[in-house]
Amino acid sequence: MTNTAPLRGLTVLELGHSVAAPYAGLILAELGARVIKVENPATGDYARGWGPPFYKGDATAFHALNRGKESLTLDFADAADASLLKRLVGESDAVIQNLRPGLLAKFGINVDEVLRDNPTLIWCDIGAFGKSGPLSRKPGYDPLAQATSGIMSVTGEADRPPVRVGVSLVDMGSGMWTVIGLLAALFQRQKNGKGAHVETSLFETGLAWMTIPLAAHAISGEVRKPHGSALAEIVPYQAFKASDGWVMIAAGNDKLFGKLCQALPGLKAVGEDQRFALNRDRVILRGELIPLIEAAVAQLTVAEVSTALDAFQVPNCPLLSIDQVWTHPQTTAIGILTTGGGEKWVGLPFTLDDVRPTSGGAAPTLGADNDAFRQEYQ
Template sequence: MGPLNSLRIIELGQLIAGPFCGQVLADFGAEVIKVEPPKGGDPMRQWGRSGEDGAPVWWSVIARGKRSLTLDLRTPEGQQVLRDLVATADVLIENFRPGTMERWGLGYDVLSEINPRLVMARVSGFGQDGPYADRAGFASVCEAMGGLRYLSGYPDRPPVRVGLSLGDTMAGMNAAMGVLLALQRRHTTGRGQVVDSSIYESVLGLTEALIAEYDAGGHIRERHGSTLPGIAPSNAYPTGDGREMIIGANQDNVFRRLCEVMGTPEMADDPRYATHRARGEHAEELDARIADWTSQHPADEMISALAAAGVPVGLAYTAREMMADPHFAARESIVRVEDPKSGKTLAMQNVFPRLSESPGAVRALGPELGEATETILRDLLGYTDDRIAMLRDAGII
């Protein structure tokens, strides 16, 4: 039994940011009713790489554990169905452009009159207010304005993007955290509130002391490729068998252990490398010496020796290495979920974080479009079969 199993969530979000918030809450037991347009559903159903059957698999992950209800929110009838749902819910998640819910007569002022205990999580590119609130806010742009893009890549090339939708995911994660904070507050006040989670601020929140460094000393952080300025050795190094190995040995005692494994213990006392600051000043030549050593040995041999010596080390994993790694297997970091359509299983990342007394679980793959519509309307809202048929015939559900 997950810690959120008493909660009912209505998820209106599409694509990544809002649905990731719903995924996190569903993983820990919340009943998540995903509301989708009747024709086509969430565009996320078509995103990402396909499996052997030709169907995209990302949907199976981001919609896992949810129930699908189709509903046309652009119609007065669909809007009324949503109001009826809100009366039964604890949380509503939406990630439309700010103002959309209000145009539909579904703003928080209206919904909180129906259900004063409702927590409404609003995920957007630039937040619910301010001069940029009305702008379309895809993660690529918001990551740039939040400071991530300028720092990503090499100094002699244009900024690069991380190979994940990091801004969207972080905004969804922050929305989930905000929901839990608002629910905790509701325990004492009995009232819900709005959680405003923007993508650009979610990225901005990851930028450490970037703002303070500029304010205090006029410093602008720049791109440094696979290193951080003044931090050495901490880089990717080539191995003798063509792999990429990450070593982080920037602390004095850890660097000494690295030198011993390399067979060059005298390096630890070399004035160029003996202190944290000295290593940072001579990072390029130090990295070259380490790379010369790593390139002469196979990765597994070096990893075993360095790990045994207490030096942080690891390979740059792809999904293939993750699924073969015994540590991932021992901790069940990757879980297989049954697919009732194919009779097979699909591997995906497990629930995180881990709770010792009330852990979460992946209960099911992403649902078929509208598969729970009639059940929810009949059992939860008490709609009659005639009313359900009318809504279906009118294309509302």
């Protein structure tokens, strides 16, 4: 049978809180690694209080990000706890941390010294704005990175107040980049026997998400504006309001645009208008074209739009609310909802040999593994 825990045997120490480091730890735990989550004995991970809703005393946000881990509480200011932390670092394959700048150094943990003493260790830093530059000492959260990287400048609608992406896109992306860097370092270690220092930040992740808009600016000087549900480079590629709801239509090339005009009543002449034949021209004529499509869609229900477009294989889908997504047959069919602690949670978005990796574990209560660790290291 296929091994569904490819990282079994890997021990990772998570000195993290909130989203970025815990999400990296979650990915690794789901892949089979042993993830030891070190928390402040007084407060624990801040995400424990990010509610309602709460489940078994902790916020569902915490449960969603910390399944399959062990929890150890340590007071870094306590000599015995600091000694235990250093021992755990020395016995781990990797460390992930997103504590505020300078905190670990304050308690005698310097990454250069740690790597010198533990040459096979993979140390992963997740910062806010990077290790150098005028913002390097500034604390940061996901919305600050969305603001400074330009993401918020292209999100929402033109001439409206700023809008952040509705999920922690930058935090979770930083966790993903951390895992990618860690796995690359792990592969390299298998060849040369040496550890590595992996570094990323929320700001760098935000800039990476902005690759296309920043490239457009570099070449043309264009400063992108928000287009709501639409895309700056492709038309039509946005949500349209039907008579009973919204439908997303993505006519991503000229051929699909032609099919769209064949599929929807009232757009035949639009499809024959050579001014709209090429996407580069449709982008320029967006203000004239979009109202014509809006008028056609408004005459139909979401189901009617979907049926018409599906018949011509034009990409489309209804806009679903969270409850609709949770119960949608496609969500069920792909098996992404995994069980942990008796409840269902969203699992990793990939499979290995048709099996979705999962620890099957629950999120730990604060300090759940204290006794076991202290007995082992007394």
